[in-house]
Every structure is written in structure tokens, then in C-alpha cells.
Amino acid sequence: MNKSATSDWLLFLCFTVAVLAMPIWLKPFGADYPDLMQRFAIFGIFAIGFNILFGLTGYLSFGHAAFLGAGSYAALWSYKLLTMNVIPAVIFSIIIAGIFAFLIGFVSLRRSGIYFSILTLAFAQMSYNLAYSVLMPITNGETGLQLNLADPRILDRAAGIEATNSLPLPNIFGVATTGMPGFYFCAVILIIGFFIALRITRSPFGMMLKAIKSNQTRMAYTGFNTRPYLLWAFVISGMYAGLAGGLMAVTDPLAGAERMQWTASGEVVLMTILGGVGTLIGPVLGAALIKYFENIFSSFNKSELQEVFAFLPEGLADIMVSVSSMFVGKSWHLTLGLVFMIVVIFLPGGIMEGVRRMGRMFGIGKAPKEPLSVANTQGSQANG
Amino acid sequence: MDAILLQILNGLDKGAAYALIALGLTLVFGTLGVVNFAHGALFMLGAFCAVTFNLVLSSSTKVRDESVTLFEAYKEVPILETKFPNIGPVILDYSIPLSIIVAIPFMLMIGLLMERGLIRHFYKRPHADQILVTFGLAIVVQEIIKHYYGANPIPQAAPMAFAGSANLSAMLGIGEGIVYPWWRLIYLAFSLLIIAGVFAFLHLTTFGMVVRAGMQDREMVGMLGINIQRRFSIVFGLAAVVAGLAGVMYTPILPPDYHIGMDFLVLSFVVVVVGGMGSLGGAVLAGFLLGILQSFASMTEVKSILPGIDQIIIYLVAVVVLLVLPRGLMGRKGVMED
Numbered sequence: 001m002n003k004s005a006t007s008d009w010l011l012f013l014c015f016t017v018a019v020l021a022m023p024i025w026l027k028p029f030g031a032d033y034p035d036l037m038q039r040f041a042i043f044g045i046f047a048i049g050f051n052i053l054f055g056l057t058g059y060l061s062f063g064h065a066a067f068l069g070a071g072s073y074a075a076l077w078s079y080k081l082l083t084m085n086v087i088p089a090v091i092f093s094i095i096i097a098g099i100f101a102f103l104i105g106f107v108s109l110r111r112s113g114i115y116f117s118i119l120t121l122a123f124a125q126m127s128y129n130l131a132y133s134v135l136m137p138i139t140n141g142e143t144g145l146q147l148n149l150a151d152p153r154i155l156d157r158a159a160g161i162e163a164t165n166s167l168p169l170p171n172i173f174g175v176a177t178t179g180m181p182g183f184y185f186c187a188v189i190l191i192i193g194f195f196i197a198l199r200i201t202r203s204p205f206g207m208m209l210k211a212i213k214s215n216q217t218r219m220a221y222t223g224f225n226t227r228p229y230l231l232w233a234f235v236i237s238g239m240y241a242g243l244a245g246g247l248m249a250v251t252d253p254l255a256g257a258e259r260m261q262w263t264a265s266g267e268v269v270l271m272t273i274l275g276g277v278g279t280l281i282g283p284v285l286g287a288a289l290i291k292y293f294e295n296i297f298s299s300f301n302k303s304e305l306q307e308v309f310a311f312l313p314e315g316l317a318d319i320m321v322s323v324s325s326m327f328v329g330k331s332w333h334l335t336l337g338l339v340f341m342i343v344v345i346f347l348p349g350g351i352m353e354g355v356r357r358m359g360r361m362f363g364i365g366k367a368p369k370e371p372l373s374v375a376n377t378q379g380s381q382a383n384g
Numbered sequence: 385m386d387a388i389l390l391q392i393l394n395g396l397d398k399g400a401a402y403a404l405i406a407l408g409l410t411l412v413f414g415t416l417g418v419v420n421f422a423h424g425a426l427f428m429l430g431a432f433c434a435v436t437f438n439l440v441l442s443s444s445t446k447v448r449d450e451s452v453t454l455f456e457a458y459k460e461v462p463i464l465e466t467k468f469p470n471i472g473p474v475i476l477d478y479s480i481p482l483s484i485i486v487a488i489p490f491m492l493m494i495g496l497l498m499e500r501g502l503i504r505h506f507y508k509r510p511h512a513d514q515i516l517v518t519f520g521l522a523i524v525v526q527e528i529i530k531h532y533y534g535a536n537p538i539p540q541a542a543p544m545a546f547a548g549s550a551n552l553s554a555m556l557g558i559g560e561g562i563v564y565p566w567w568r569l570i571y572l573a574f575s576l577l578i579i580a581g582v583f584a585f586l587h588l589t590t591f592g593m594v595v596r597a598g599m600q601d602r603e604m605v606g607m608l609g610i611n612i613q614r615r616f617s618i619v620f621g622l623a624a625v626v627a628g629l630a631g632v633m634y635t636p637i638l639p640p641d642y643h644i645g646m647d648f649l650v651l652s653f654v655v656v657v658v659g660g661m662g663s664l665g666g667a668v669l670a671g672f673l674l675g676i677l678q679s680f681a682s683m684t685e686v687k688s689i690l691p692g693i694d695q696i697i698i699y700l701v702a703v704v705v706l707l708v709l710p711r712g713l714m715g716r717k718g719v720m721e722d
């Protein structure tokens with residue numbers, strides 16, 4: 001117990017340093033600009049939260065984007081009605097998403113397996129469709145919710161801060177949260193979120209969730225009512241998603257319904273699986289990798305490819321360009337899909353599993369315990 | 385009265401597409417026990433079969449335009465029309481129904497390839513893994529199509545003879561002024577035919593009987609010395625063909641684009657779950673039922689009472705059914721009950 005507590009603190013320390021030093025060590029990769037790093041942190045939070053549900057309990061939700069969207073809208077309304085300070089906005093986005101998750105979770109968790117996936121998907125699609133139609137007054141439909149000069153901003157006005165002739169920026173006690181300050185704000189929240197996830201995983205509550213995953217029936221036979229635990233896991237993970245949505249609004253004060261679409265839910269699933277389900281670092285790693293490669297791959301165009309293959313003889317270069325153009329630019333999702341398939345087929349534990357296997361090859365790491373599937377992998381480190 | 389009849393027709397029509405996709409989904413689930421998120425991609429591939437067939441047929445050459453006399457003008461004329469002036473235009477006109485001939489072997493091949501190449505490695509893995517890998521496959525197929533055909537919908541024309549609308553009131557003597565597009569009626573009839581065909585195949589042939597027996601108790605059938613796996617693989621191919629044909633015939637109704645499959649897939653999954661996992665009759669019933677409910681919900685009279693209901697009705701019904709009838713409308717006992 002003592003040893004694992006030390007290693008946890010070490011892990012947390014390394015994580016903190018790595019996140020805060022991102023602007024330094026990402027420079028060689030050309031990814032050290034604030035916009036991208038903000039996305040790393042935000043989607044990292046989203047994936048950590050998703051992992052609390054899917055990684056620990058094994059319940060695959062296909063509707064987490066609904067909470068992301070709800071968080072964004074809540075933050076925007078906090079800007080519009082109260083103040084441009086981001087602290088209340090973030091708090092509101094967590095609370096609103098939590099309530100939303102409680103309602104959806106309460107109903108969806110009556111079923112498990114694929115039925116649970118379909119139920120969450122149905123609720124998310126309902127929210128998405130309603131955001132486009134009936135909830136127009138709240139969501140502003142297709143245009144998306146935006147700030148307005150004429151917004152009330154009660155607290156700001158009471159404090160004597162008037163928006164002059166340009167739109168006010170979200171700020172934290174006067175410092176605008178765009179660019180680098182925005183990144184550091186998100187990074188600090190990511191670290192806090194990671195710490196909470198770490199504590200949850202190691203807590204008796206976390207053990208309970210893992211027990212539910214390995215055998216829910218047996219849990220029920222020993223006299224536990226599993227539903228409240230599942231519901232709490234669902235709500236917490238929804239709160240993380242809401243927090244991520246709120247942070248999106250912190251760095252860019254805009255909220256659109258497309259954030260609620262089920263493809264967005266699919267994205268967070270991809271991130272978590274790619275990084276490693278049930279691991280702590282994995283989801284953050286997956287989120288950062290996907291966002292990084294999205295950035296790199298989608299910016300390639302044909303002429304750049306021609307430069308890359310310029311050293312080849314002409315005919316061959318043309319073939320290479322036309323083949324590789326399938327994988328970059330607008331169709332970079334093809335690469336994503338292929339990588340994802342390969343990971344699910346050959347490396348169900350994601351990148352973290354790969355790292356562990358490498359470690360084992362060199363004689364360090366834990367005793368081998370072959371994982372059978374994505375849904376079973378984290379058993380091997382349940383006590384780690 | 386007319387409005388109601390019209391909505392029922394609309395619903396049947398929409399439901400026909402849902403039912404066809406859901407039929408394939410549930411067939412695969414009932415036999416192989418695989419949750420196939422790439423089934424929508426098969427629908428999309430079918431639609432693009434029709435698009436490709438049409439493109440190939442209408443590949444054209446430049447021909448001197450005789451109607452312009454002032455200067456030498458050229459116009460594009462499909463090779464088919466220049467080579468076969470009599471039958472060519474007719475073939476071109478009927479390219480959508482004709483592409484079925486191409487689509488059947490193509491989809492069968494794709495289906496078998498998919499099952500042998502990928503799906504069979506996932507029988508023993510949990511449903512979550514199956515969902516994930518087929519979800520990845522769907523993205524890949526979608527992006528390949530997007531790469532070659534672009535992101536915009538490609539409109540396809542129905543044959544001239546069926547381009548207009550049928551005056552059903554005059555033909556059947558019911559109501560007044562019920563006018564409905566011919567092609568949609570044909571789609572409805574076509575899908576009923578396919579559904580009947582699948583059921584006949586499963587219930588009237590020996591092959592189908594073995595497959596049904598395998599669905600009941602796979603191990604027992606295996607012990608009787610029957611290679612049930614091979615038959616199930618063929619059933620997967622059959623499901624792919626059904627989805628593909630649904631896609632081919634749907635092109636004149638909705639111009640296909642690369643994500644048409646995903647749009648239908650989410651709804652079809654809901655349909656399957658409402659009908660009951662693994663139940664063929666349930667899938668068909670739920671498909672038509674949800675289609676009709678959806679078209680009634682989009683009537684202005686209904687919308688004025690419950691705004692936005694047309695957007696969520698299907699999901700709402702699914703939620704209610706799942707909570708009240710855990711097995712769906714016609715789910716079999718013991719199939720995915722948790």
C-alpha cells in the first residue's frame with residue numbers, strides 16, 4: 001500500500017511537470033502553439049472522464065458528447081448573464097452537465113451492454129436534434145450561441161466593467177484566457193482532474209467500479225446494490241465532459257450544437273481506446289496524439305506531398321503522391337480509422353499496453369498477464 | 385383522411401429503408417452474434433454501386449453537334465447512345481434498377497470479404513470490441529468513398545417512366561387527391577419483395593432451415609456434422625446484399641453522399657433494439673412502425689401540440705420500449721438479455 005502510494009505521487013508529479021512543460025518539450029514537434037495545447041488539455045480532460053466510466057465499469061457510452069455540449073452552453077450563458085470571469089462559467093458547466101448526466105444516467109443505467117450504448121446514443125441524439133429545433137432560444141440553433149454586446153452580464157456591470165465597443169473576452173480576474181494564459185488555465189484544471197481521477201481509481205469506490213466490471217452479478221450476490229455506484233461513475237464522468245465543454249468556451253466563447261453530435265462521442269471513444277482503456281495516462285495520451293496528428297495530417301496538401309516525394313523518379317513519385325494523398329488533408333480520418341482498427345485488433349490495451357509489452361521485453365514491468373480484449377485489459381493493473 | 389393516408393404511405397416508405405437495414409443487422413447478430421457498426425457503410429456502398437454503374441454507362445465521347453451550323457461545335461454523347469441508338473438510351477434511363485445486377489455479386493463479395501477478413505476474428509471478443517472495430521471499419525470505408533467521389537451528394541435520376549407521381553385516388557378509388565411519387569411506391573414494393581425473399585429463403589429452403597437451427601442452438605447443429613460457420617458466413621454476405629440493394633434503390637429518393645450510411649445506421653440500430661435483438665420479424669415490424677410514427681410526428685398538427693417531437697420521436701420510443709419491454713417488441717428469450 002505504502003509503495004503504491006509513493007508510486008502514485010511520483011506518477012502525479014511526472015504528469016504535472018510534463019503538462020506544465022508542454023510549451024518546452026513540444027517545440028521540436030512544432031506543436032507548441034497555445035491553440036493546439038489547449039485542445040490537448042481539454043480533450044485530455046474529456047477522455048479522463050470518459051475513462052472513469054468505460055475504463056472502470058466497462059459501460060460503453062456513445063452519448064458523452066451531449067454533456068460536452070451542455071457544458072459549453074452553460075458556460076456561455078454564464079458569460080452572457082453573469083460575468084465574463086471564467087471561474088463561475090466552469091463551475092456552472094460542471095453543475096449543469098452533472099445534473100444532465102444524472103437524469104440520463106438514471107434512465108440509461110437500467111440496462112447494460114449494447115442496450116446501454118444505444119440508450120445513451122438515443123439521448124445524445126435527442127439532445128442534438130432538440131438543440132437544433134425546439135431549444136433554439138437556449139442554443140441559438142445552427143448559428144451557435146455567441147456573445148453579444150447587449151448581454152446583461154449582471155456581475156460585470158455591478159462591478160463597473162462595461163464592454164465598450166468590442167466584444168469582451170473571457171478572463172480570469174482581468175487576464176484574458178486566450179493564448180498562453182488560456183493554456184495554463186486548462187493545464188492546471190487538467191492536472192486537478194487527473195489527480196481526482198487518480199484518487200477515484202485508488203479509492204474503495206474505484207475498486208467497487210472495477211468489481212462491477214469484472215462481475216456485476218457476483219457483486220449483486222454479495223449484497224451490493226451496484227446501481228448507485230454506476231450512477232455516480234456516470235455522473236462524475238459526465239461532469240468531466242461538461243468541464244471539457246466549459247473549457248472549450250473558456251478558450252473560445254462559442255457553443256454550437258455540432259459538439260453534441262454522436263461523432264463527437266465517437267471521437268472520445270477513439271481517444272480512450274487508442275491511449276489505453278482503464279489506464280490513467282492512456283486517455284490523455286490518446287487525446288493528445290489524435291489532436292496532434294489531426295493537426296499535422298490535415299494540414300498537408302498535394303504540393304507539400306510532391307516535395308516530400310521529389311527524390312523519387314517521376315512516375316513513382318506521382319503514384320506515391322496520389323496514394324498518400326488519401327491519408328492526409330481532408331481525408332485524414334482514413335488514417336485515424338485504420339490506426340484505430342489496428343489498435344483494436346492487435347493491441348486492445350492501446351498505447352499503454354504497447355509500452356508495457358516493451359517494458360516486459362526488456363525484463364522490467366509486471367508479470368505478464370495477457371489481456372483478451374479492450375473490455376478486460378485493465379484487470380492487470382487493478383492493484384497497481 | 386387523405387392526410388392520414390399520405391402520412392401512412394410516407395411512413396411505410398421511410399420504414400422500408402429502416403426495415404431493410406435493420407433486417408441485415410439483426411440477421412448478422414442472430415447468426416454470428418456480432419454487433420456490426422459497419423452495416424451502414426454497406427448500405428452506402430450499395431448506393432455508390434448505383435452511382436458508379438451510372439457513371440460507367442454514361443461515359444461519353446465528343447460528337448459533332450449538328451444543330452449548331454455557324455461553327456464547329458461538339459457535344460458529349462454517351463458511347464452507349466452512339467453505339468446502340470435504339471436500346472442505349474433505354475439502358476441509360478434504367479441504370480438504377482439495372483445496377484442491381486452489378487450490386488448483388490459486388491455486395492456479396494464485400495460481405496464475404498469482410499466476414500472472412502475481419503469479423504470472424506471477433507466472435508469471441510466482447511460486444512464492445514466488435515462495436516469498436518466495425519466502427520473503425522465504417523470510418524475507413526466512408527473516407528475511401530469520400531476520397532473518390534467527393535463530399536457532396538450525387539443526385540441520381542429514377543427512370544423517366546417512374547419520375548412522376550401516381551394519382552392513387554383515381555387508381556384505387558380511395559380518398560381524393562392522394563398523389564404519391566412513383567419511385568417511392570416502387571421502393572416500398574421492392575423492399576417488401578426483398579423482405580419476403582429473405583423470409584422465404586430462411587423458412588422454405590433447407591439451407592435456411594439449417595441456419596435457423598443454428599440460430600437456436602449453434603453447438604447442437606455443429607455436432608450433427610454441419611459446418612454451420614460456413615453457412616453463417618454466407619448469411620453475412622446475404623445481409624450485405626440486402627443492405628446494398630436497399631442503398632441502390634434509395635439513390636433516387638435521397639442523393640447519396642459518403643455519410644448516408646452512418647445517418648441510417650444510428651436509426652437502424654434503434655430499430656433493431658426496439659424490435660428485439662436477433663428477431664427478424666421484430667426488426668421489420670419495428671422498422672415500419674417507427675417509420676410511420678416518425679411521419680405522423682412531422683405533421684404540422686402534431687408539431688403544434690408537441691414542438692420538436694418529429695426530431696426525437698424515434699429515440700423517445702426506443703427509450704420507452706427498452707425500459708418497459710427489455711427484450712424489445714419481439715425479442716427471443718435468452719438473446720442478449722442483460
